[in-house]
Amino acid sequence: MKKIIWLTILSSIFLLLSACGNDTEEKTEDKIWASIQESGEIVVGTAGTLFPASYYPEGSEELTGYDVEVAREIGKRLGVDVKFETMAFDAMLSALQSGRVDMIQAGPREASRDKFGFSEPIKYSFATMIVRADDLSGIHTLEDLKGKKAGGAATTVYSDIARKFDAEVVTYGNVTNDAYLRDVHNGRTDVVINDYYLQKLAITAFPEFNITLHPDLRFHPTTNNVVVSKEAKVLLKKIDEVIADMKEDGTLTKISGEFFGGLDVSKEPEEEVIEIEGID
Known part of the structure; x- marks a missing residue:
């Protein structure tokens, strides 16, 4: 009888600890999204030098490009403003990891999959x-x-x-x-x-x-995805929902056409592409 009681107590403690762990994880995830909502702003790291993805048109101080306009549309649909910080590509992941920016756009690689959260592709190439x-x-x-x-x-x-x-x-x-x-x-x-x-x-x-x-x-073959902190699961889920809507209503196709000469980079290419062993 005592053995049964102790097993019941231990099971209850285990369930309580598990619940606390899940609650802590959810609070961490909610905290990131709550912070963005509170500030009313999402900070995006981008190059600002790469036509037609992220660049300043000649004579203009207004940043634009496919990556830029997709990020602006995501922010609009999330109900927050978008602030861009321009930086070298090599600095983007560290800026995301440190919390300097909330999201970037890049392709998933084996070394980064475990450290960051990746959305559904916004571009195939x-x-x-x-x-x-x-x-x-x-x-x-x-x-x-x-x-x-x-x-x-x-x-x-x-x-x-x-x-x-x-x-x-x-x-x-x-x-x-x-x-x-x-x-x-x-x-x-x-x-x-x-x-x-x-x-x-x-x-x-x-x-x-x-x-x-x-x-x-x-x-x-590559994809370009929205990348966020690994802990930002609520934010990533919302971004994925927005991307799905943008694909369904033709917004990604429209933005792609504006910057890629009418081509639709939001769909997988039909060309035969060589796979390179050992390159992720």
Whole structure:
């Protein structure tokens, strides 16, 4: 009889502790969303230098771009203002982790999945290369990257791809597209590996440069997602609901068309894309 009583007591304690743990977790999650509601503002980290994702049009001090306008629409539907902080891509995850910003937009990677919360994709794409137009920078396969110089940020998946195929990565700070493209043109670097849609539009802005989008190489399918703190589960759930609504009512398609020449980046591409083993 005493044994049964003690088992009942222990079970009750366990259930109480479990309930307390769940309650604490829920309060932490609610605290993040409650803080955003209280301030009436969500802070978004963005580059501000990457056409057409996040940039300042010439002669304008108004930030715009696909990522920017999607973030503004998310804020609008959440009922809060959006404040943007511009920073280098390499600084965004640390800014999110420290609480300096509430959300960014990036693709999920194995190392970051356990540390951050990722929404449903707001953009689908794949990687390709910008090379010199007259000789494709001597690159006809991914293996031809060996010994080439690839311009890029230090911690991106695109730089990881370059290193995997033994290219030397030449890193930059938070510079505009013309710095990358001019260096390929003048031979300081040989290639820029990046998102297909971004590069497709970027090269049209510099017709004087001897550069082109590689005609044959499409690799590493990617997504771009809204990223929040791992603890911000309430916020992430609300963002996912908003993204689903934006896809259903055609808002994402409309914003995409405005910045990607009528193309719809909110849907998965139909092109055959090479998977690269060991690159997440």
